[in-house]
Amino acid sequence: EVQLVESGGGLVQPGGSLRLSCAASGFTFSDFEMNWVRQAPGKGLEWVSYISSSGSTIYYADSVKGRFTISRDNAKNSLYLQMNSLRAEDTAVYYCARFRAFYGMNVWGQGTTVTVSS
Amino acid sequence: SYVLTQPPSVSVAPGKTARITCGGNNIGSKSVHWYQQKPGQAPVLVVYDDNDRPSGIPERFSGSNSGNTATLTISRVEAGDEADYYCQVWDSSSVVFGGGTKLTVL
Numbered sequence: 001e002v003q004l005v006e007s008g009g010g011l012v013q014p015g016g017s018l019r020l021s022c023a024a025s026g027f028t029f030s031d032f033e034m035n036w037v038r039q040a041p042g043k044g045l046e047w048v049s050y051i052s053s054s055g056s057t058i059y060y061a062d063s064v065k066g067r068f069t070i071s072r073d074n075a076k077n078s079l080y081l082q083m084n085s086l087r088a089e090d091t092a093v094y095y096c097a098r099f100r101a102f103y104g105m106n107v108w109g110q111g112t113t114v115t116v117s118s
Numbered sequence: 119s120y121v122l123t124q125p126p127s128v129s130v131a132p133g134k135t136a137r138i139t140c141g142g143n144n145i146g147s148k149s150v151h152w153y154q155q156k157p158g159q160a161p162v163l164v165v166y167d168d169n170d171r172p173s174g175i176p177e178r179f180s181g182s183n184s185g186n187t188a189t190l191t192i193s194r195v196e197a198g199d200e201a202d203y204y205c206q207v208w209d210s211s212s213v214v215f216g217g218g219t220k221l222t223v224l
């Protein structure tokens with residue numbers, strides 16, 4: 001079964017850090033580009049970051065640039081999001097999603113919740 | 119930055135046809151994807167590359183894209199289609215989502 005499972009969310013104080021993980025199974029992880037997408041409570045989907053299949057190309061949304069770092073370990077079938085200098089507005093459910101430009105995001109994880117609050 | 123505009127809400131009676139639009143500058147030149155999201159669940163891809171359907175998505179879901187508007191069409195709407203729908207494109211090294219449309223089945 002093709003599956004993505006996120007972990008690492010939780011409650012963190014403003015200015016703190018968290019590292020999210022996304023474990024892939026059921027497909028050849030190294031063949032696919034990946035994205036992180038988040039959804040604040042009651043709001044729409046917001047793209048966070050993209051990484052190519054090899055990890056050589058990376059993009060970020062302006063709202064997280066300089067604070068978040070995406071990475072992957074193809075040997076471990078895992079995607080990561082290191083989040084530093086967290087703000088209240090980063091509070092959201094964070095999803096990882098498998099991606100190809102002309103095929104969209106056709107596999108999503110169940111999401112992990114990040115709450116930034118004092 | 120590129121902006122995608124969706125109506126906040128669309129209402130339709132069961133058995134009728136729902137059309138959800140996604141406006142963007144020359145969006146017809148881009149590949150548009152559509153996602154369905156039900157409360158408490160992750161999004162699900164329902165149309166990719168303007169008008170193709172992933173396996174398992176009913177033929178009732180279709181898409182079109184021309185000029186400055188892309189459209190998701192849901193025929194013979196069912197109660198189970200009630201959800202939020204998002205359009206998405208790739209533009210200048212970023213993923214762009216529309217603001218989402220809440221589909222209400224009357």
